[in-house]
Amino acid sequence: MTTTTAPTPNAGPGAGLRRFLTERPSRQERCELCAVVVPEDHRHLVDTEKRALVCACGACALLMEQPGAAAGRFRAVPARYLTDPAHQLDDTAWEALQIPVGVAFLFRNAALDRLVALYPSPAGATESELEPATWEAVLGGSRLAGLLEPDVEALLLHRTDGGGECHLVPIDICYELVGRMRLLWQGFDGGAEARATLDTFFADVARRARPVDEAVRP
Numbered sequence: 173m174t175t176t177t178a179p180t181p182n183a184g185p186g187a188g189l190r191r192f193l194t195e196r197p198s199r200q201e202r203c204e205l206c207a208v209v210v211p212e213d214h215r216h217l218v219d220t221e222k223r224a225l226v227c228a229c230g231a232c233a234l235l236m237e238q239p240g241a242a243a244g245r246f247r248a249v250p251a252r253y254l255t256d257p258a259h260q261l262d263d264t265a266w267e268a269l270q271i272p273v274g275v276a277f278l279f280r281n282a283a284l285d286r287l288v289a290l291y292p293s294p295a296g297a298t299e300s301e302l303e304p305a306t307w308e309a310v311l312g313g314s315r316l317a318g319l320l321e322p323d324v325e326a327l328l329l330h331r332t333d334g335g336g337e338c339h340l341v342p343i344d345i346c347y348e349l350v351g352r353m354r355l356l357w358q359g360f361d362g363g364a365e366a367r368a369t370l371d372t373f374f375a376d377v378a379r380r381a382r383p384v385d386e387a388v389r390p
Contacts, residue, residue, distance in 0.1 A: 203229035205246075216344040217246040218323045220283065225249075225344055249324045254340040255381040259314045261329065261336035268310050271300055274331035275370065277346040278302075278311070282322040290346070292353035315384045316340045330374055339381050349373055 200209050204226040205217075215233035216225045228236070228248070235241055236248045269276070269289075276291040287307050290297045311317050316327060320340060328341045352373075356366040 201227050203227055203232050205229075205232040216249045216342075218249060218343065219246055220323060221245055223283075225347065247324050249342045249344050250321065251342060252325075252340070253342075253377060253380040253382065254316060254319065254384050254386075255378075256314060256316050256338070256384040259316070259338065261310070261331075261338055263335060265310045266329075266331055266336050268306055269300075269302065269329075270306075271329070274336075275349070276300070276329045277326040277341075277343075278307075278329070279326040279343055279346075280320060280322040290350070292350045294354060294357040296354050297347070297350045311338070314338070319384070328377065339377055340384075341377060341381075345377075 201212075201214070202208060203210050203214075205228060208229050210227055210229050215228045215230060217228045217233065217236055218224070219226050226246070228246075233248045236246045271289065271291055273291050273293070276289055278287055278289045280286070281288050286304070287302060289300045289302050291300065292298075311327060316338060320327060324343050326341055326343045326346045328339045328346060330337050330339075349370075352369055353366055356369055357363065358366065
């Protein structure tokens with residue numbers, strides 16, 4: 173396994189997602205398709221050509237959910253959060269993934285046709301390249317992996333005492349977390365404020381998550 177800093181914008185699988193890596197501007201955000209002002213809690217689309225997240229109003233997000241819209245260039249990020257209580261990551265599984273921190277997220281890049289694993293760091297999103305066999309052995313057979321939508325959803329991993337948890341989440345919240353960690357990170361382990369933010373973040377994910385048996389494809 174090799175570990176590298178995430179590529180610069182428009183240079184790879186995590187490119188173009190830099191909006192979450194710096195402070196939000198004070199100006200009003202607008203839909204990047206129709207230019208209407210959007211609220212703070214707005215939808216996002218994945219621009220599959222530029223490998224970028226873009227802001228969207230509700231109407232444009234709904235439009236892009238239709239088959240064939242924009243020739244498939246834009247894909248709406250779903251809002252579902254899923255968990256599988258029957259599938260837990262033990263220490264052996266986590267060690268096999270060789271991710272050096274306690275948080276990571278994995279998504280399938282449709283253009284590259286491979287899994288991309290990233291984790292927060294003081295430098296932003298850092299990529300770990302997983303061997304396909306490792307992915308399949310640890311997570312590939314899980315029900316969450318079977319439901320994962322390419323580009324727009326991620327498997328969010330969180331290591332806890334005695335093992336770890338895995339949730340299927342919208343891809344945009346993963347980059348939002350990366351941005352928060354980059355801004356708050358202090359010292360070797362991130363510092364008290366970063367750890368408190370992680371606790372709050374995962375408590376919110378757990379609150380939103382529904383059992384995989386209730387899953388409905390977006």
